[in-house]
Amino acid sequence: MPATIVMGGQWGDEGKGKLTDALAGNVAVVVRANGGSNAGHTIETEAGVFKLHLVPSGILNPRCLCVIGAGVVVDPASLLAELDGLRQRGVDVAGLRLSDRAHVVMPYHPLFDRLEEARRADDEIGTTLRGNGPAYADKVSRRGVRVADLVDEGALRRKIEREIEEKNRILVRVYGEPALDPASVLDELLTLGARLAPYIAPSEVIVQDALAAGKEVLIECAQGAMLDIDYGTYPFVTSSSPTAAGACQGAGVAPTQVRRVIGVFKAYSTRVGGGPLPTELHDATGQAIRERGREYGTTTGRPRRTGWFDAVAARAVARQNGVTEIALTLLDVLDGFDHVKVCTAYRLQRLESTGGHSESAGIVESVVRHPPAGEAEWESISPVYETLPGWQCTTSEARSLEDLPDGARAYVRFLEDAVGAPVTMVGVGPARDQLVSLPLVTRTELAGAAG
Ligand code: GDP
Ligand code: IMO
Ligand code: MG
Numbered sequence: 001m002p003a004t005i006v007m008g009g010q011w012g013d014e015g016k017g018k019l020t021d022a023l024a025g026n027v028a029v030v031v032r033a034n035g036g037s038n039a040g041h042t043i044e045t046e047a048g049v050f051k052l053h054l055v056p057s058g059i060l061n062p063r064c065l066c067v068i069g070a071g072v073v074v075d076p077a078s079l080l081a082e083l084d085g086l087r088q089r090g091v092d093v094a095g096l097r098l099s100d101r102a103h104v105v106m107p108y109h110p111l112f113d114r115l116e117e118a119r120r121a122d123d124e125i126g127t128t129l130r131g132n133g134p135a136y137a138d139k140v141s142r143r144g145v146r147v148a149d150l151v152d153e154g155a156l157r158r159k160i161e162r163e164i165e166e167k168n169r170i171l172v173r174v175y176g177e178p179a180l181d182p183a184s185v186l187d188e189l190l191t192l193g194a195r196l197a198p199y200i201a202p203s204e205v206i207v208q209d210a211l212a213a214g215k216e217v218l219i220e221c222a223q224g225a226m227l228d229i230d231y232g233t234y235p236f237v238t239s240s241s242p243t244a245a246g247a248c249q250g251a252g253v254a255p256t257q258v259r260r261v262i263g264v265f266k267a268y269s270t271r272v273g274g275g276p277l278p279t280e281l282h283d284a285t286g287q288a289i290r291e292r293g294r295e296y297g298t299t300t301g302r303p304r305r306t307g308w309f310d311a312v313a314a315r316a317v318a319r320q321n322g323v324t325e326i327a328l329t330l331l332d333v334l335d336g337f338d339h340v341k342v343c344t345a346y347r348l349q350r351l352e353s354t355g356g357h358s359e360s361a362g363i364v365e366s367v368v369r370h371p372p373a374g375e376a377e378w379e380s381i382s383p384v385y386e387t388l389p390g391w392q393c394t395t396s397e398a399r400s401l402e403d404l405p406d407g408a409r410a411y412v413r414f415l416e417d418a419v420g421a422p423v424t425m426v427g428v429g430p431a432r433d434q435l436v437s438l439p440l441v442t443r444t445e446l447a448g449a450a451g
Helices: 015-026 076-088 109-123 132-140 153-174 182-199 205-214 243-253 284-292 311-320 375-380 406-419 443-450
Strands: 003-008 029-032 041-045 049-054 067-070 096-099 217-220 258-266 269-271 304-307 325-329 337-352 362-370 382-389 423-427 435-437
Touching: 003 015, 003 243, 015 041, 015 217, 015 258, 015 423, 015 435, 029 205, 029 325, 067 205, 076 182, 096 182, 096 205, 109 132, 132 435, 153 182, 205 217, 205 243, 217 243, 243 258, 258 311, 258 406, 284 304, 311 337, 311 406, 325 406, 337 375, 337 406, 382 406, 406 423
Parallel strands: 003 217, 003 258, 029 067, 029 217, 067 096, 258 325, 325 423
Antiparallel strands: 041 049, 269 304, 337 362, 337 382, 423 435
């Protein structure tokens, strides 16, 4: 049975949690592929609002096995606190499995996150300060501690002593901070490891066994493709790959085992933290979107930056990740606007030498339909917009395509064409049932409609 990927198509917070929960009823396993407690996935049910950070968003479905994959970095104290919180609210967490290969966010990683952000001063990334970047950095420099080490006292002691010796040199000499005590870090992690032991398992084996037994597996990504370490707005990115390829790697699934790649896109753009957001609105419209969409970070509470839908970024993401369908979320937030805009191209400015002997330079303008790599190019973007009529009624009660007003339907069709993939689901509110399912239109039909 093939796997399905749910991935964010923008800068995170697209509504992946709600969507994963909605689909989890029909799958046997939900596996989280990347990121750590920097993620915040919100699910609104009759029992209230759940904010998940490390626990996969299938946990509210009792029949679902929830797996934290090898690609995730896990802060043991955060995970245990999250599990305690869920248990207190009556959620059965016995079906959770934690990869023995996942890396541990060590108690010193959030400290390094903060110190590195402070060192960047005005150029800070605006991280969630959860230690994710430093944990992934240690992972790729082959100095990380893995979940399997938490239940192997000898290995844990050796690694902590080696690492803390090095970390202390940096803390004391570079940052002027007090040194860490390896013995207390070891004690703390052994205690946390003992509590996590019942959940630790070879996650990739569980996932492959499920697929071999013909069960449905859903891979849930954290963050969004524009925060990808390779193809995002570097350096203003996260430290993992929230992409279809990253989903496979983090979950332990082969690309050939994936049938559906659901790109979750908001009906507009948001971003939390620093870095380029070409369609950002600094006006009353941006503020209205923020208030109506309750655009405040799930993990940090920071106000999210808001703007119109960026179809240049979205099209590149859909193409490169093989997005087979789009879940368009928070459409209801755009209800009532006179008009809505979609960015369909970027106008870039580049300082270019005009050649000759007199090394003179001029500003060269170009219009592109693909995200650039250079930081200066990102900064120079002015969006080229298409303006569409708005719709003056609420969509939150809609449950089928026919229930949506003409303007909203036209907007959905416009985005399908601009992004290059069919919209199969539309979010019209935060609640579980506020989801419109659309018949799957093929790419050929889409191209025909556009022509
Ligand atoms: P995630 O990180 O992708 O899971 O998204 P977040 O949970 O961080 O942010 C999405 C926010 O939008 C949450 O507060 C959700 O409850 C809310 N939400 C999700 N889908 C919809 C929708 O269709 N309409 C509205 N109004 N809110 C939604
Ligand atoms: P979910 O899964 C939105 C952003 C941070 C910062 C950058 C790097 O809820 O969509 P990090 O702490 O990862 O080193 O921060 O990435 N960021 C997110 N933005 N949603 C997220 O997750 C995010 N996870 C990280 O704000 O700009
Ligand atoms: Mg979020």
